[in-house]
Amino acid sequence: KNQVEQSPQSLIILEGKNCTLQCNYTVSPFSNLRWYKQDTGRGPVSLTIMTFSENTKSNGRYTATLDADTKQSSLHITASQLSDSASYICVVRFRGGGADGLTFGKGTHLIIQP
């Protein structure tokens, strides 16, 4: 069964600090992996996308890594800001899958404190 597990479930850090969120998946065969940011009560917004051949991708203060061998990804946030408070969702696409080919993690709820 295709699954995406994220850790930690929730995280509280001080403004200006760095943090790393984890994503482990069992989706096979793998197509791509996205990280989304979801503000409370809003729709998810894509931060990065990585395919099998990519092992790192950055978007401003967000850097995602992918190890396709161990089926692990991480999202590193540098110099956190209050606006980074949100849920971060890891989404993996199943290669050859159709409309239902996405598997969503439950997300990590990140709170940035001043």
Place this chain on the structure above:
Amino acid sequence: ETGVTQSPTHLIKTRGQQVTLRCSSQSGHNTVSWYQQALGQGPQFIFQYYREEENGRGNFPPRFSGLQFPNYSSELNVNALELDDSALYLCASSFDKGSYNEQFFGPGTRLTVL
């Protein structure tokens, strides 16, 4: 903010009632997917519409139905509402149905069933 809009923003219904949720896709997009997101969970795929035809369906009962209009906007209908239907309903549009096309999410409709 993406160009995907949803209405209404919030909705309160009672068990047994019927509800219609609406989604306007981003300009140039012909594919719309609907997701149900319970509190603290990742989105669950309901179904996808591509050029007015259903293009895949998740594990949801037939009382969840939908349609897509010639302008590619879409509706999600839920009959015989149950308490467990309370959730954030997300609509996502994409340029095409292909697996590499990014989905752009709307802000969601928060449905509460009493």
